[in-house]
Amino acid sequence: MGLSGKAAIVGFAEYQHERKYVGERKFYTEQWAELTALACADAGLLPDQIDGLVCSDIREAGMFVPATIAEYLGKPVNFAERVDLGGATAVGMVWRAAAAIELGICDVVVCALPGLPIPSNPIPQPVNEARYFQSSSASWGSPQAEFEIPYGNLAQNCGYAMIAQRYGAEYGYDPVAMAKLVVDQRSNGAKNPNAAFYNKPVTIDDVLNSKLIADPLRMLEIVMPVAGGGALILANEEVAKQCNHRPVRVAGFGEHLTIKTPTYAQDMVRTPVGPASAQAFAMAGFGAGDMDMAQIYDCYTITVLLTLEDAGFCGKGEGMAYLRDNDLTINGALPINTHGGQLSMGQAGGSGGMTQVVEAARQIMGRADDRQLAKHDLSYVSGTGGVMSEQSALILRGA
Amino acid sequence: MSSSFTKPVPTPTPVTQPFWDGLNAGQVRLQQCNPCGRWIHYPRNRCPSCLSADIDWHDVDGIGEVYTFTVTEQPTAPHFSDEVPQKLAVVELPQGVRLTTTLVNVAVSDIRVGMAVKPYFDALDADTTLLRYEPV
Ligand SMILES: [Zn+2]
Numbered sequence: 396m397g398l399s400g401k402a403a404i405v406g407f408a409e410y411q412h413e414r415k416y417v418g419e420r421k422f423y424t425e426q427w428a429e430l431t432a433l434a435c436a437d438a439g440l441l442p443d444q445i446d447g448l449v450c451s452d453i454r455e456a457g458m459f460v461p462a463t464i465a466e467y468l469g470k471p472v473n474f475a476e477r478v479d480l481g482g483a484t485a486v487g488m489v490w491r492a493a494a495a496i497e498l499g500i501c502d503v504v505v506c507a508l509p510g511l512p513i514p515s516n517p518i519p520q521p522v523n524e525a526r527y528f529q530s531s532s533a534s535w536g537s538p539q540a541e542f543e544i545p546y547g548n549l550a551q552n553c554g555y556a557m558i559a560q561r562y563g564a565e566y567g568y569d570p571v572a573m574a575k576l577v578v579d580q581r582s583n584g585a586k587n588p589n590a591a592f593y594n595k596p597v598t599i600d601d602v603l604n605s606k607l608i609a610d611p612l613r614m615l616e617i618v619m620p621v622a623g624g625g626a627l628i629l630a631n632e633e634v635a636k637q638c639n640h641r642p643v644r645v646a647g648f649g650e651h652l653t654i655k656t657p658t659y660a661q662d663m664v665r666t667p668v669g670p671a672s673a674q675a676f677a678m679a680g681f682g683a684g685d686m687d688m689a690q691i692y693d694c695y696t697i698t699v700l701l702t703l704e705d706a707g708f709c710g711k712g713e714g715m716a717y718l719r720d721n722d723l724t725i726n727g728a729l730p731i732n733t734h735g736g737q738l739s740m741g742q743a744g745g746s747g748g749m750t751q752v753v754e755a756a757r758q759i760m761g762r763a764d765d766r767q768l769a770k771h772d773l774s775y776v777s778g779t780g781g782v783m784s785e786q787s788a789l790i791l792r793g794a
Numbered sequence: 795m796s797s798s799f800t801k802p803v804p805t806p807t808p809v810t811q812p813f814w815d816g817l818n819a820g821q822v823r824l825q826q827c828n829p830c831g832r833w834i835h836y837p838r839n840r841c842p843s844c845l846s847a848d849i850d851w852h853d854v855d856g857i858g859e860v861y862t863f864t865v866t867e868q869p870t871a872p873h874f875s876d877e878v879p880q881k882l883a884v885v886e887l888p889q890g891v892r893l894t895t896t897l898v899n900v901a902v903s904d905i906r907v908g909m910a911v912k913p914y915f916d917a918l919d920a921d922t923t924l925l926r927y928e929p930v
Binding site: 524527528533535536538540541542543544545546547548549550552553556557558559560561563564606607608609610611612656657658659663 | 800801803805836867873
């Protein structure tokens with residue numbers, strides 16, 4: 396089943412992630428053009444070699460988004476996809492691009508997720524109060540509009556907090572273990588000049604003393620909104636040989652969706668990344684123990700804990716001990732989020748998951764500078780969208 | 795601190811109307827699928843197990859237990875700034891369904907996963923009653 400592993404990531408681009416962005420504001424179409432140019436140059440490809448694109452939402456169009464982008468870039472494509480998987484989007488983009496390349500319908504595919512602020516509209520816009528409900532749908536007829544939003548169960552924080560609380564009731568909760576995860580990731584992130592928290596490590600006490608947002612989640616366990624964004628170029632085997640860097644093959648993938656609101660999850664603490672990861676490992680012919688690194692989607696600490704368990708890096712209920720007993724930094728046996736994760740990078744709109752894929756590619760290509768791992772052939776990557784409602788996994792390998 | 799934002803309230807649909815009518819009358823109503831026996835919440839036009847449309851409404855006592863909860867120190871949206879700390883909970887009923895609610899008449903420090911809770915019918919106005927929960 397699945398991919399043969401011949402399609403590869405051959406180049407990438409990543410904006411520096413910043414909490415207080417003072418640079419030029421750009422529309423998403425403009426960021427698409429800029430990121431595509433940068434990623435092509437990185438790979439050593441000519442823009443006219445692009446014949447496929449995978450996008451998500453853009454700020455300038457609600458419909459016909461791929462065509463809008465193809466037109467803006469001036470690049471006719473044989474393959475265009477719009478992926479709507481929240482934080483699982485970047486991973487979902489990569490396997491769709493790889494599948495299209497393996498099918499032979501295109502040779503070079505660009506995937507981009509912009510996340511810089513757009514210019515201020517000179518025409519004042521009416522305030523839409525529903526925008527505060529974020530990813531929860533307030534449209535009439537939406538189950539969330541009727542059964543969640545009126546009770547205040549909306550957006551992300553409270554859903555993840557309730558998952559964490561349930562986990563604690565079933566298996567026990569150790570705030571110090573969760574704080575150590577943040578400390579180890581921020582230690583990695585301190586070495587990453589693209590991270591919003593570059594050179595800003597934290598201590599266990601910093602985490603435990605940070606503001607309680609939704610019990611048990613504290614401020615430093617939650618991603619910080621920032622400006623950023625990134626892009627990837629994937630190519631077939633022949634093109635990849637001509638590129639500048641070691642090809643990063645897409646060896647396996649999985650994707651699994653269950654619910655929109657965790658209230659209705661069959662089991663709140665056994666998450667969709669389990670079946671997604673099992674498929675990815677089986678397709679690639681590797682197990683969790685074979686990985687040189689794990690780039691795990693980290694919107695919250697609880698997301699990483701549940702992914703470690705459900706993807707099989709440790710047993711169910713053993714995650715807290717795993718976090719306590721293992722060095723999770725670039726010096727450990729299995730480094731987690733070598734770029735510092737989104738807890739260090741910050742989360743730039745819908746592009747957060749792109750940081751995990753870009754970092755896996757950067758490490759496998761051997762381009763991670765101060766945080767380069769000595770062994771860098773195999774990476775697990777996960778994506779998480781919604782409130783643990785849609786998750787995806789990749790196995791990436793050096794050629 | 796009061797909120798200047800309009801509180802979001804449910805707007806029933808033809809399919810969900812009996813649920814809200816029940817709450818307005820002080821009654822919890824759940825759907826059950828006749829062919830497969832599955833209880834259903836939130837209300838749907840088809841059973842989420844067998845996709846049958848052969849579904850009936852039944853009155854239930856609504857007593858259940860807290861499956862999980864969180865207490866917010868930051869409002870989940872500015873519309874709820876007057877409710878902080880919000881005592882958000884998921885309640886599981888013996889019929890096997892779960893519903894989202896907020897807890898009332900309970901101290902934050904007394905909330906536990908597994909605690910028994912019963913319906914508290916919070917009539918916002920003549921048309922809208924929310925199903926909140928309080929300790930049994
Ligand atoms: Zn049924």
